[in-house]
Amino acid sequence: MRKNIDYHAARWDEPLIMQLGTPGERGVLLPACEKQILEETDDPANILPAHLLRQTPPELPEVSQPRVVRHFMRLSQMTMGFDVTPDISQGTCTMKYSPKINEVFCQSPKLRQLHPYQDEETVQGILEIIYKLKLFLCEISGMDDFTFQPGGGSQAIYTNACIIRAYHEANGEGEKRNEIISTAFSHPVDSAAAHTAGFKVITLMPESNGYPSVEALKAAISPRTAGLMITNPEDTGIFNPHIHEFVDLVHEAGGLCSYDQANANGIFGIARAREAGFDMCHFNLHKTFSSPHGCIGPGCGAVGVSDKLVRFLPVPRVSFDGEKYHIEFDHPDSIGQVRNYNGNIPAVLRSYAWIMSLGAEGLKRVAEIAVLNNNYLTKKISQIKGVTIAYPEGGQRLEQTRFSWETLTKDTGVTTEDVRRRIVDYGIQSYHTSHHPIIVPEPFTLEPSESFSKEDLDLYVEIFSKVAEEAYENTEVVLTAPHRSTTYQVDRSGCNDPEQWAMTWKAYRRKHLK
Amino acid sequence: MADKKCFVHPYIPNSAPAVEQAMLEELGETAAENLYRVIPDNLKLHRKLDLPEPLVSEYELKRHVEKILAKNQTCDEYISFLGSGYWHHYVPAVCSEIANRAEFLTAYWGDTYSDFGKWQAMFEYQSLMGELLNMEVVSSPTYDWSSAASSAIMMAVRITGRSDVLVPSNISKGRLSQMKNFIHGRANLKTVEYTANGTLSLEDLHKKISADTAAVYFENPTFFGCFETQGKEIADLAHKAGALVVVGVDPSSLGIVNPPADYGADIVCGDAQPLGNAMNYGGGACGFIATQDDERLVAEYPTLLVSIAKGENEDLWAFGECTHERTSYVKRGDSPDFIGTSQWLNAITSGVYLSLMGPAGMKELGEGILRRTAYTIKQLSSLEGVRTPVFNGPHFKEFIVNFDATGKTVAEINKKLLSYGIFGGKDLSRDYPEFGQSAQYCVTEVHSLDDINRLVSALKEVLA
Secondary structure (H helix, E strand, C coil): CCCCCCCCCCCCCCCCHHHCCCCCCCCCCCCCCCHHHHHHCCCHHHHCCHHHECCCCCCCCCCCHHHHHHHHHHHHHCCCCHHHCCCCCCCCCCCCCCCHHHHHHHCCHHHHCCCCCCCHHHHHHHHHHHHHHHHHHHHHHCCCEEECCCCCHHHHHHHHHHHHHHHHHHCCCCCCCCEEEEECCCCHHHHHHHHHCCCEEEEECCCCCCCCCHHHHHHHCCCCEEEEEEECCCCCCCCCCCHHHHHHHHHHCCCEEEEECCCHHHCCCCECCCCCCCCEEEEECCCCCCCCCCCCCCCCEEEEECHHHHHHCCCCEEEECCCCEEEECCCCCCCCCCCCCCCCHHHHHHHHHHHHHHHHHHHHHHHHHHHHHHHHHHHHHHCCCCCEECCHHHCCCCCCEEEECHHHHHHHCCCHHHHHHHHHHHCCCCCECCCCCCCCCCEEEECCCCCCCHHHHHHHHHHHHHHHHHHHHCHHHHHCCCCCCCCCCCCCHHHHCCCCCCCCHHHHHHHHCC | CCCHHHCCCCCCHHHCHHHHHHHHHHHCCCCHHHHHCCCCHHHECCCCCCCCCCCCCHHHHHHHHHHHHCCCCCCCCCEECCCCCCCCCCCCHHHHHHHCCHHHHCCCCCCCCCCHHHHHHHHHHHHHHHHHHCCCEECCCECCHHHHHHHHHHHHHHHHCCCEEEEECCCCHHHHHHHHHHHCCCCEEEEECECCCCCECHHHHHHHCCCCEEEEEEEECCCCCECCCCHHHHHHHHHHCCCEEEEEECHHHCCCECCHHHHCCCEEEEECCCCCCCCHHHCCCCEEEEECCCHHHHCCCCCCCEEEEECCCCCCEEEEECCHHHCHHHHHHHCCCCCCCCCHHHHHHHHHHHHHHHHHHHHHHHHHHHHHHHHHHHHHHCCCCCECCCCCCCECCEEEEECHHHCCCHHHHHHHHHCCCEECCEECCCCCHHHCCEEEEECCCCCCHHHHHHHHHHHHHHHC
């Protein structure tokens, strides 16, 4: 089998764009004002009050069009997107294939050239897509309505926290119910967004099986409990089988239960938020529903709620009267706006097309193959010297698995960060270790979604075996990695030093090019 | 199709029966569904999801989706005068080309050693915005302007340890709603009146500013399209009271207009949507936050911050996150704000745009918009019964047109304009009843003389 040993990343030694071009070069020209406009209006220097007129032009580069294109083409070549490598590495991120036909749809002026304030008569097509995707997600989750306004998973969780807040305020319990319960292996933003919305957060820690006990939950519940915000399966890939009991206990105490379904890829058509008793949930359209990740967005956090919470959803909302689609603002109990307009609509369009291509059986196959892929990969990876599975007592994993290099580190001194750099030399993406807190020592998390073939998985295992072997036999090569990447290992401690960090070329010039 | 084993889909390589079988055998399993034994039976959905029959062939899917999309009428097909904080600008072909590069489109969280180009592109975006804004620190993107403004205000609350934020009522109602939602219970949002010129009332600011004021927020240009001409006076007043000045700005104006940093802004925010991002029915947003390079300010950014890391020599560098422990990823339940997947591809696209435009392009963009705006206002104001601008002074891109004297509602007028192939300005009568029957019109570099003249003659007929 090929092990990508001859791989080398593109290394263009490309300057920064600010270092390119010469004064007077132009990258694009705009339409000039017509003669009549020039004749009938004053010079801008006279239109604007003197103190508003910019005296010093911005120091932007002056670069011709071919050089700008070449520059960004080179940068793209030095980026390891999903389309160029089997990206099994980014566990918890559900890296999957984004169908090309959906990009064709997104390039249509029928989407790109729509303004969010157009008359609803003129946007019946996109409103239909939005409305129908809502219906699909209601069926997939068992919730009763959805909004696509949040621009990502974090904002979706925040939206759910705001709805929990609004619900208790409407019941006159806003002051009293000020605590959210989450778990250590739920995404950090389940806690952070709840805290941003004004809640105190109680974090349940895992038992030896990887998930918190019912007793720990009981101890955390009180009259102050506003709700539970939880991922399941958690970021370890372990499904908490007591989830229904968790939900029941929180409900009995008067709290709401919010299901972070960022990890839903393995349970499509198998298990839903509704059957587990949740009041609300969210899906990441950019993870689970195939919309590409775009170098960290734009994404879409689709928020779903049960009947009793629909009145709190953000506005505007899209409705259907049997003939026409409408944009509605008149919902007095709404939490208002969490983001402008109707959300990142290209992600909505792609998700619609993805579901239409797969149907019910296809979605279930997505889940089953994702889980099959992961169990296959987990078996093979766990056989590699130096690797252990976190929480072996936690039973079989679903769509992802958290592993540990603890043994390898003890044996060789090579850490998970070292391995993470080295695998890049074999043409695969650096992996996700773990969100904070780092509970599992020397962690790494893999998620082989349905998009990968057996051949991809076998190659991936071969590369990991090879790197583990290097760690034992040729430690230095791992410690000093990467060697065949775009750049060499660079000491990045300066990024945390106020004297050295530079978020712009302007700051870099001042600090380092004096 | 009825037999699950035969459901082989192009997006799912291992749905091919022989491969699936081999993998199951490796695991000692007979069927993939057996892998769900960890999920209790009562949590399982024991029926098929009720979804439409799939269009498994790409051709059928294409026909289906394109048929729905064809029902939309676009700002290419109509002459659109819609704006209100979200704008129709020309997107250069190079911007679309780079935004569609599969390497960028399909990358995610990879580090500098695997996604070097992505990090360089983000550093360049931050740098180019830094030049435009005359600021040394620029955030990676937030969701949109309103989320950037909300986060910026709360940064000021934490930095000053004070409780009040003053926001003028000449910002959009949507933005105000989002700010209130975000600040909820953590600070007091107080609105400051605006004057007959549409600018912030210094008199009311005097009344409301106090030793409790954490931040004074305003926008330039204002939501109404006129400039805030008292930036320095507001900043001086705020600074004298020990408050921070937070300014929201339309970056497409900054080729000709002074950046807020030059009249005293401590934190600047806004949206890079006008810089090369297609409207996408609201999907083009790209919020930013910027400050000077002050440790105290940097410590309160909620977003990721990309820093260049200097290598052994000038030609060797890498990129890293500046103080990741600031973010909600580490602070978790103690975090006062949050970040996650946001709008990075849009930011990279804006970096491409600024690279193409250069200082001359940005100046011409600003000048062209300023003159087209002035011309359109002049032409419309000559129509009988039409009053524009509602506020005095120069306008940029947007302006309010009042139709009260015509006896017609904006809704009626806009419906009629549709038959002329025109999207009239946004109806303000719901959000701003105090303006009567008024619409907010917007012109940019995409509007030709002919487009503007067509609007004028159409309105003449509609109002007759």
